[in-house]
Amino acid sequence: NVDTGMGLERTNCILQGKTSVYLTEVFEPIIKTIENLSSYKYGDDSEKDKSVRIIADHSRSAVFILGDQKGVTPSNVGAGYVLRRLIRRAVRHGMKLGIEKDFLAVIAESVIENFKIAYPELENNKKKIFSELTAEENKFRDTLKKGEAEFQKLLPNLMKNPKKEISGKIAFRLYDTFGFPLELTEELGAENGFTVDKEGFKEAEKKHQDASKTLDAGAAKGGLAEQSDVTTKYHTATHLLQQALVNVLGDQVAQKGSNINNERMRFDFTFERPMTKEEIQKVEDIVNEQIQKDLPVTMSVMSLDAAKKDGARALFSNKYGESVKVYTIGSAENWFSKEVCGGPHVQHTLQIGKFEIQKEQSSSAGVRRIRAVISGGLPLDKE
Incomplete structure (x- = not known):
């Protein structure tokens, strides 16, 4: 043979x-x-x-x-x-x-x-x-x-480069801003006599990832710019929102970051396309349904591995030590949301109030952003 x-x-x-x-x-x-x-x-x-x-x-x-x-x-x-x-x-x-x-x-x-x-x-x-x-x-x-x-707009300036090379910074901007894959930038470049600085692309990507990690460190604590009863309600709402998004859009949804203050919440998540009006409404309805059920919010401490085996969503796992806090929304047998988290939470969901999605938009390539507000709700229990 x-x-x-x-x-x-x-x-x-x-x-x-x-x-x-x-x-x-x-x-x-x-x-x-x-x-x-x-x-x-x-x-x-x-x-x-x-x-x-x-x-x-x-x-x-x-x-x-x-x-x-x-x-x-x-x-x-x-x-x-x-x-x-x-x-x-x-x-x-x-x-x-x-x-x-x-x-x-x-x-x-x-x-x-x-x-x-x-x-x-x-x-x-x-x-x-x-x-x-x-x-x-x-x-x-x-x-x-x-x-x-965008590439055609850049072409006249690129032509002035004697190296005939598209910088990694430009290639990454095309990817991050327009969702334009590196291999297509390479193909377009080759058709016009250019190479692409792949190492420079990797460096630009790493800088972006490092900046995201800084955001993630804050998000692991709930993305709180300030802490109050209102932001505590907002933070618990992000748990409900994430699970509602998974229920409607599928398991490809994962939190990429959040930012919360006394006026509103912002939640970034992985998803490839804009949500439809029907999907947005369905997510909002699910969150409000869970709030109206007045579900208990409980915390337990366990190892990260045990948390994952228990079905908890573990975000930013590299930031955690041997033991983690797991917040469960709902009963132990029939819970709606379970997450590894270090942020503050309400004691039961009716304290959150009415949840309303104001806007859904692109954050970056492959990442969507939801801006939402809450109103009303019950006062938090004071220990």
């Missing part, structure tokens, strides 16, 4: 006397679909041909990943990030070909039709495949347009 690294597709290509795997029946239906969507005939222009091949290859790969039983979906970690990069690169090259409407689900249908006999799971999971591709495409189109527009 000699491993030539040729692969089945290349072997098939040679046996058919084709000059490229993209001319075989494996890719031909997919490329025909791309031609119909873009009104471009494959083979007429080498640069556009490259975009067609990228769309065909990446779309097919994305369909197979989404159709797999492991349940991988686009995200910012692990296999989910590989999938996200494939989809987003395909979207960009679709836009380069002039495809302005959503197209990945259309191509996915062609892929599934071509492979469903050998891979029946693709047909079985096609609703999920179409849904995930369309959602990710919609999410990224706006990001891509804004990021590319």
